[in-house]
Amino acid sequence: MADNKKKPTLPPGMGAAKKPTLPPGMGGAKKPTLPPGAKKPTLPPGAAGGDGSSALTRADFASDQDVRWCPGCGDYAILATVQRLMPELGVPRENTVFISGIGCSSRFPYYMNTYGMHSIHGRAPTIASGLKASRPELDVWIVTGDGDGLSIGGNHLIHIMRRNLNVQMILFNNQIYGLTKGQYSPTSEVGKVTKSTPFGSIDHPFNPSAVVLGADASFVARTMDRDPKHMKEMFERAHAHHGTGFVEVYQNCNIFNDGAFFQYTEKDSRPDRALYVEHGKPLTYADGKKGIRLDGFRLVSVDLESGQWSADDCLVYDETSRELATIISRVYWNPELPQPFGVFYREDRPTYEDQLHAQVQAVVKRAGKGSLNDLLTEGDTWEVH
Ligand SMILES: Cc1ncc(C[n+]2csc(CCOP(=O)(O)OP(=O)(O)O)c2C)c(N)n1
Numbered sequence: 268m269a270d271n272k273k274k275p276t277l278p279p280g281m282g283a284a285k286k287p288t289l290p291p292g293m294g295g296a297k298k299p300t301l302p303p304g305a306k307k308p309t310l311p312p313g314a315a316g317g318d319g320s321s322a323l324t325r326a327d328f329a330s331d332q333d334v335r336w337c338p339g340c341g342d343y344a345i346l347a348t349v350q351r352l353m354p355e356l357g358v359p360r361e362n363t364v365f366i367s368g369i370g371c372s373s374r375f376p377y378y379m380n381t382y383g384m385h386s387i388h389g390r391a392p393t394i395a396s397g398l399k400a401s402r403p404e405l406d407v408w409i410v411t412g413d414g415d416g417l418s419i420g421g422n423h424l425i426h427i428m429r430r431n432l433n434v435q436m437i438l439f440n441n442q443i444y445g446l447t448k449g450q451y452s453p454t455s456e457v458g459k460v461t462k463s464t465p466f467g468s469i470d471h472p473f474n475p476s477a478v479v480l481g482a483d484a485s486f487v488a489r490t491m492d493r494d495p496k497h498m499k500e501m502f503e504r505a506h507a508h509h510g511t512g513f514v515e516v517y518q519n520c521n522i523f524n525d526g527a528f529f530q531y532t533e534k535d536s537r538p539d540r541a542l543y544v545e546h547g548k549p550l551t552y553a554d555g556k557k558g559i560r561l562d563g564f565r566l567v568s569v570d571l572e573s574g575q576w577s578a579d580d581c582l583v584y585d586e587t588s589r590e591l592a593t594i595i596s597r598v599y600w601n602p603e604l605p606q607p608f609g610v611f612y613r614e615d616r617p618t619y620e621d622q623l624h625a626q627v628q629a630v631v632k633r634a635g636k637g638s639l640n641d642l643l644t645e646g647d648t649w650e651v652h
């Protein structure tokens with residue numbers, strides 16, 4: 268907090284002890300039982316037909332839990348966008364799971380009327396990996412923060428990327444630890460003054476998209492809380508991708524890091540400071556007045572009104588190019604250029620669970636079903652006296 272006059276609205280969980288609210292489906296509600304003789308419904312609840320269309324609405328995906336984020340937090344926009352998207356995906360609620368770690372952002376599963384798990388700090392990718400490997404028919408979403416996903420959970424995050432499970436991960440990047448009241452995070456900028464860096468951070472920050480690209484992520488996108496239309500499109504694209512769909516969201520924490528991304532997200536500065544990257548289109552911004560050219564391996568901004576350059580001279584983006592994805596993600600370090608948003612990279616490669624189940628089937632076909640007991644007692648065993 269810059270001034271001490273205003274009493275801050277506390278992040279969830281930091282106020283006076285309240286009775287904890289339970290995630291959807293975990294309360295006192297009883298499991299419905301069918302009346303004697305009644306047949307099980309053949310269609311999943313809420314599905315209108317077998318064509319993938321859904322009779323559900325956004326409201327059906329909102330749980331009955333009070334949303335306990337600070338008023339004005341960017342998390343609300345992300346929640347609303349996901350709830351708006353859900354009915355369009357046509358996935359039954361009982362097949363949808365949101366798994367999070369710990370943090371303000373990680374309260375997300377409470378607010379979704381789906382299955383969910385507010386799990387262990389940094390371990391959402393791990394739990395999601397186990398669930399997806401054993402129940403591949405489920406639609407699994409991971410929600411994490413820059414602290415949860417890149418500090419304590421950094422290791423877990425990179426391994427799910429290389430394994431490529433077919434899940435979606437939304438990383439709420441607010442460049443701060445919100446829940447614990449404003450300590451610097453692995454994405455905080457050098458010089459950031461926080462409670463844990465009173466003289467300014469000297470840590471070189473992580474750039475999340477470069478981290479996951481380095482871990483061979485098969486889908487990498489960036490969006491912002493202040494552009495719900497773009498955010499929805501990115502979530503939809505990540506969901507459509509067969510593999511780990513990683514979406515970083517620039518999210519405003521108005522209590523502990525207000526305005527961290529305003530130059531990119533606010534209406535007056537956004538045209539000059541944000542670059543929307545689209546597959547097959549030339550990179551232009553500032554309402555078409557400026558463009559981006561590739562000069563060797565460097566991106567440079569050019570004035571499209573000078574008469575010297577036109578949109579035809581600008582780099583046409585190809586989201587299937589790892590080289591371009593690497594170059595575009597590095598713009599993060601260049602304050603001269605507008606910050607890119609959009610799908611940076613997409614690659615089709617086998618998912619972990621597809622390979623796992625194919626392998627299990629092949630071995631069972633060759634060697635038979637086997638017995639767990641035999642497995643545990645075969646080979647080198649010892650008797651301990
Ligand atoms: C094992 C463990 N270590 C540390 C903490 C304290 N802690 C809770 S949330 C958090 C960081 C949250 O930051 P972020 O993921 O950015 O989430 P935000 O609250 O900003 O949404 C930390 C360090 C904890 N709960 N458990």
Ligand code: SF4
Nearest residue numbers: 278337340371445520
């Ligand atoms: S991220 Fe910041 S604004 Fe949002 S709930 Fe947490 S502390 Fe409050």
